[in-house]
Amino acid sequence: xxxxIALLAGLLFGIGLVISGMTDPAVVLNFLDVAGAWxxxxxxxxxxxxxxxxxxxxxxxxxxxxxxGAALQIPTRSDIDAPLLVGSAMFGVGWGLxxxxxxxxxxxxxxxxxAALGFFASMAAGMAIFSxxxxxxxxx
Amino acid sequence: xxxxPLLQSLFGGILIGLAAMLLLVGNGRIAGxxxxxxxxxxxxxSLTDKDWRLAFIAGMILAxxxxxxxxxxxxxxxxxxxxxxxxxxxxxxxxxxxxGAGCTSGHGVCGIARFSARxxxxxxxxxxxxxxxxxxMRHVLTGTGV
Numbered sequence: 001x002x003x004x005i006a007l008l009a010g011l012l013f014g015i016g017l018v019i020s021g022m023t024d025p026a027v028v029l030n031f032l033d034v035a036g037a038w039x040x041x042x043x044x045x046x047x048x049x050x051x052x053x054x055x056x057x058x059x060x061x062x063x064x065x066x067x068x069g070a071a072l073q074i075p076t077r078s079d080i081d082a083p084l085l086v087g088s089a090m091f092g093v094g095w096g097l098x099x100x101x102x103x104x105x106x107x108x109x110x111x112x113x114x115a116a117l118g119f120f121a122s123m124a125a126g127m128a129i130f131s132x133x134x135x136x137x138x139x140x
Numbered sequence: 141x142x143x144x145p146l147l148q149s150l151f152g153g154i155l156i157g158l159a160a161m162l163l164l165v166g167n168g169r170i171a172g173x174x175x176x177x178x179x180x181x182x183x184x185x186s187l188t189d190k191d192w193r194l195a196f197i198a199g200m201i202l203a204x205x206x207x208x209x210x211x212x213x214x215x216x217x218x219x220x221x222x223x224x225x226x227x228x229x230x231x232x233x234x235x236x237x238x239x240g241a242g243c244t245s246g247h248g249v250c251g252i253a254r255f256s257a258r259x260x261x262x263x264x265x266x267x268x269x270x271x272x273x274x275x276x277m278r279h280v281l282t283g284t285g286v
Contacts, residue, residue: 006166009166010195014200018215024217033278035278047150047153049153051154052158056160061254080258092236093229102244107216111214122229126235
C-alpha cells in the first residue's frame, strides 16, 4: 500500500468536498429539503464525481490491476439484503438530522469546533458498536 | 475560483471523482469514507492495512487546514443541530453506514459508477430517508433548531 498516494487522494477528496460546499450542513440539508428553498449543489457534486468515476471504473476494471500490478479490491456482492436497506435507512435518518455524512464529518474536524468533534466521536462510537454487534452476530 | 456556485460544486465533484480514481489505480481501494474509518475501528490493534486508511483520513483533515490557510475562510459550515441530535445523528450515521456497507462516497460515488445494484439501492434508500427526515424536522416538527 502506498501511503503517499492515500494521503494525496485524501487531500484531493477533502478539497473537493470543501469547495463544492458539502462540508456546510446547511447546503446538504437544503438539498434534502425538497419542500423548502431547494439547493441543487449536492446533485452537481455527485454528477461531477460520476462523470469521472463512471468511465474511470470501466477502464480500471478492464485492466483489473493497479498501476503497480496489484489486484483491485472491488466489492463483488449483488444481493439486496435487509442489512443493506436497514443500515442505509439508519444512515439516512442521521444524515437528515445533522447534515453531515462521513466524508464531510472528517473534513469538519480541521475546524476544531466542538460540534464537529462531537459528531465525529458519536459516528466513531456508532461504528464501534456495529463492530461489537457483528462479532456477536456473525451472520447477517 | 469559479464564481458560479453550481459550477464550483461540479468542479468539486470532479476533484472527488479524481481522488477516488487515484486511490483505485494507486492502491486498488474503493474511496468509501465509512469503510475506510470502519476498517480502523474494526481492528484497532493490527497495524497492517491501517496505514493507508490513516493517511487518507489525514489528507482529508489537511485539506480543511490548507483551505483555511490559503483562503482565510472556514473549511466547514456551522453545525446548527442541538447536541442531543448531533450525538444521535452521529451514532446513526456510524452504525448505519457500517451495517449498510457504505455511505455517500462508497455507494454514491464509487458504487453507482460501477452500476452496482446494491449501491444504487442503498443510495436511493438513504437519500429518500434523509429527505423524509429533513421534511419531518423542518416542516412537521418546527422549532427544534435544525
